[in-house]
Amino acid sequence: MIGRLGVALTAGILAMTGAAADANTGPSFAILGFEDLDGWAMDDHAAALDVFRNTCGDMPDPDWVTLCAVAADARDARQFFELFFRPVMITDGEAGLFTGYYEPELDGSPVPTARYRHPIYAMPPEARAATPWLSRRDILAGGALSGRGLEIAWVDDPVELFFLQIQGSGRVRYPDGRYIRVGYGGANGHPYRSIGQEMVRRGIYQPHQVSAEVIKNWVRRNPADGEELLFHNPSYVFFREVSQVPADKGPLGAMNRSITAMRTIAVDPAYTPLGAPVWIEKDGADPMRRLMIAQDTGSAIKGAQRADVFIGSGDDAGRIAGTLRDPGRMVVLMPIQRAYALLPESEQ
Template identity: 65%
Template sequence: MRALLLALSCLAFAPAASMGQETRHEIVNFASLEGWAEDDHRAALDVFLSTCRDMRDPDWLTLCALGAEQRDNARQFFELFFRPVLIGNDDTMLFTGYFEPELNGSRYRGGKYQYPLYALPEEAEDGSWLARAQIETEGLLDGRGLEIAWIDDPVDVFFLQIQGSGRVRLDDGTSLRVGYAGKNGHDYRSIGLELVRRGEYDEHEVSADNIRNWVKRNGEEGRALLNHNPSYTFFREVSQVPAEKGPLGAMNRSITALRSIAIDPTIIRLGTPVWIEKEGVEPMHRLMVAQDTGSAIKGAQRADIFFGTGEDAGRRAGYVRDGGRIVTLMPIQRAYALGTGF
């Protein structure tokens, strides 16, 4: 009990977070979180503890230290030291999913391995460079030793760039892992929505598998479709991450399947616990941790759920386009500074 009182005292003098004035904040009750009592709070706390030490504000560091002592009382920990805050605007909630792909590749170009994964060139280090079509067609990266690996499928490279990290099974029997190194600064544009606009699919039919099949069926036109998205991702090798761990997220720590979520960090701070209530074919009510970001993840009610590694995870993630809501768990003093009350 003494530790609990000390932590509350520290929180009382913690600085409040600053949020945009156009965003509304409403404190809600834990009892209003559908499925809260049934969740595995210990699992969520372990994920929170994996990154909270990197949150440098005194209140978050206090909670991080206390959480390590309260793993057997995880639900009580969250209910005592946090308040659920609904952060909203006029946007409709949208959940999508992402995963860590597994690709086939080689350290050397040859045969079917013709499509490179590039390291970040110095021209793009400031986050502003050429669009995808120019990078792909003008050969500006050729012969510069920036190729990390050569992949056997250009669509796999494209989806890897969207996901931001992945594993490559090499033709010599070994493997490597790549993570995000930087981008060319262009905004993401959905090729799935472009196919809907062209009348190729209805919106509910868009999935990673259908996009992949369309590109392969349509040859040069299929390759040109990929350039509809001008955004381009560069990679770095991160093979030091243990195979049993998830890929590195935006906090440069491994993320966890079905417990890590990508959010808009201008609205929700990285490392924050987030309760999700996802609708759809695979409903999900659970406590996640905001440990990642994405170029398409913008707004208060927008989130991307990490489903894990490999083909099955990719299939599950590819069909997620669901409504619902997310509720951010904030330290008590920060919540009261922003919220409108129960």
């Protein structure tokens, strides 16, 4: 899950305020009280404040800069949020939906061996100048990158490598116990095609049966057909080594800072400013009431009530993330003046 902050924060606010003037097509805003947030008093506000501090310094607008300075010395986390923010419910007509994402962890080696023979590639210069460039089939079956010194590491499982490309970042564990972290380094410009949808189209599974683990297991049981199935997705992601991020910290999110398991969410910055605190009320089999920080984005995360919860790193996190798909609502905590500025003039 890789994004870029850039002008996304400012653009998101402009998109919200501009759209709010058009009641027929834009989102709606409602200011709530903290007493309206189910479970608010029972959360660990100090944990959320620590995560907020990690990225608030990268929020350029003056009101956020001021709040970040106050946050640095705040002693009572709950009081900080209640004094300086107002909960804003932003809706666009779509129901709330929470999914999960994670950071894969692969077994690999800095050199190729009989076991570790599937390379993680850096992006070749010519791929940056051509859109689209070679397809997944051309790169892997055609050997277009072999022997060019673009290998960052070698891993033992091509299926896990495929899902690493979907997630966009991950860790590689070497035989001596060392880790390296890789992050998104570019793509070949081909559109992403869903392997799960293709399995349904071919009659292999019904839609309700498909998950990441189901796909992985089927491809491993059917190596020849599985390889061909993965070629159905022509998109190919390249990586870069992210050496500045220690392996014991989370991967880089859209704000170019490490994200935090179960406190970071990916959002649509057209509605939710990156770096903002967001109260989530996730329902489903495992309800969650928690103050999160919007520190990431994702190509599939679109809408005012859409969020992806960062579960963590490794296989266990992957299994949880792969089954998370729950309804609920999210409420953005906005600086007080900014919150009231979002309302129509008749309600201010």
